[in-house]
Amino acid sequence: MLAYIIRRILATVPVMAVVAVFVFALLHLSPGDPAAIIAGDTATPADIARIHQALGLDRPLYVQFASWVWQLLHGDLGISIFTNLPVTELIAQRLGPTVALTISTLVVSVSAAVPLGVLAAWKAGSWIDRAVMVFSVLGFSVPVFVLAYVLIYLFAVRADWLPVQGFAGLDRGLGPFLAHLVMPTLALAMVYTALIARMTRASMLDVLAQDYIRTAQAKGLANRQVLLGHALKNAAVPIATVIGIGVALLISGVVVTETVFAIPGLGRLTVDAILRRDYPIIQGIILIFSAAYVLINLLVDLSYTLLDPRIRY
């Protein structure tokens, strides 16, 4: 078991290495002079020269790569071109709201999607099942920012129940914190909930067709016990997998949601960096988000042994 955990952790190293090489290579393989593009159309040659130096583009490629990797291994993500502040510092400042939004979305999605999926599978073919399926197709089709604007219209413009935008830290009290989080969470949770509900339903349908479910029912177990104790437990592995993979959707969605609701998180930092073409920040954010994604999926992988004792390594 320990050997498996170590092997699995080591397996994330090449993945992260590919990510690192990719974001590094992007800057150098992109057509034209990246410094000129970053500087924009109104840049003077002096500006371009400054960016050249700031990005280290004036040194040989292998020197650039070696020093970049060296910095990375020391937790140094470089210096922002626009603000001249370390990227790690900028990211640390913005981490709070993004983590809050992501965790609230995860909690809301999983606690809504799993019961919905179980219910749909149990009542397969009924109106509940149909409603869940319609919801899941809609969830995949309505983009997060369109849904966000519908919510803003309904609950902030029309009804004035919730703040239109912004973010309140926990230091301003639980009430404002939650009030600001409701709409972004709902908007972001839609597609994720749809994904998990769909997989839960499919996985449950597979399990419910098994003989041991019939046996459980035949010996007179309550539906609750059959569904949760026997079926869901055996259906859990694919559900956990899709929760892990779906985090990629969540990360993409966070960037957009934070823009719509003017939440000062990592997504907002990304968008500001795009507008200023501040590539070191974009690089840093991609590395952080990808590392988070890889880490979460590592945890999901390791959770398989807890979910299904038959899986041994």
Add this chain to the structure above:
Amino acid sequence: MSITPAAIAVAARPARRGAVWRHLRRHPTIVIGGVLLGLMALAAVFAPYLGTVDPQALSPIQRLRWPSAQHWFGTDMLGRDIYSRTIYGARVSLTVGLSVALSTTGLGLAIGLVTGFSRWADALLMRVMDGLMSIPAVLIAIALMALTRASLGNVILAITIAEVPRVSRLVRGVVLALRELPFVEAAVASGTRADRILWRHILPNTLPPLLVQATYTAASAMIIEAILSFLGAGTPPNIPSWGNIMTEGRSLFQVAYYIVLFPGAFLSATVLAINLLGDGLRDAIDPRLARRM
């Protein structure tokens, strides 16, 4: 979505005409999705003849007019007609969706076939694909767009690079599954050359699941294009795309929500149409999955 387990499906026999008709009757989603998508495509092609005006024409006197008989969807802060801009926006979305679907299918097929048949290429390429897949698609596209000049071609390229890993994984999975099947074994045993096996036996069987995947990729590409434009990293602002119209209406949402509403509704409807079509095709290709998903 590529995460559905519909990934590996072996081709059904070409259905007879009656069977096709019966299938459509039983799965109305293909018809609904197809008709909706067809209407959107017609709107894109015949945009100039649908009562539209120049989508870029400024009219400072008629700024921020609410929807009316003269301006069906109202006007924006520069007095441009939202209806015309939305209809022309269908061109951008559908172009991006179709181009990305075609290019990812081609590239994914090439990469998937190579990795399915060459061990060292498999080890190398799949590590790269694993790495790329751990970067959320929108972020890959953002990084590429931050380093290139804004143009529709670059948007398509950026989204293609972000979506290719998923398609090549799908093809690789299908090829690996097919290689174990008796008919391939029989072909090998009877001395068929490897390239012929690849072309005549493997390739045709990868096409049905690829077709389904292509519809999902098109839907995803259209959403990513809109997101990129919405974030200011996509289609250049001088081309009316749904994401661009929405981002222009962003700051005015509380006074003129219709600017965001109409392109948002068109985008959602188009993506919905493609998803319905994709679900229908998936059910048609693998009826065993149809009951479950």
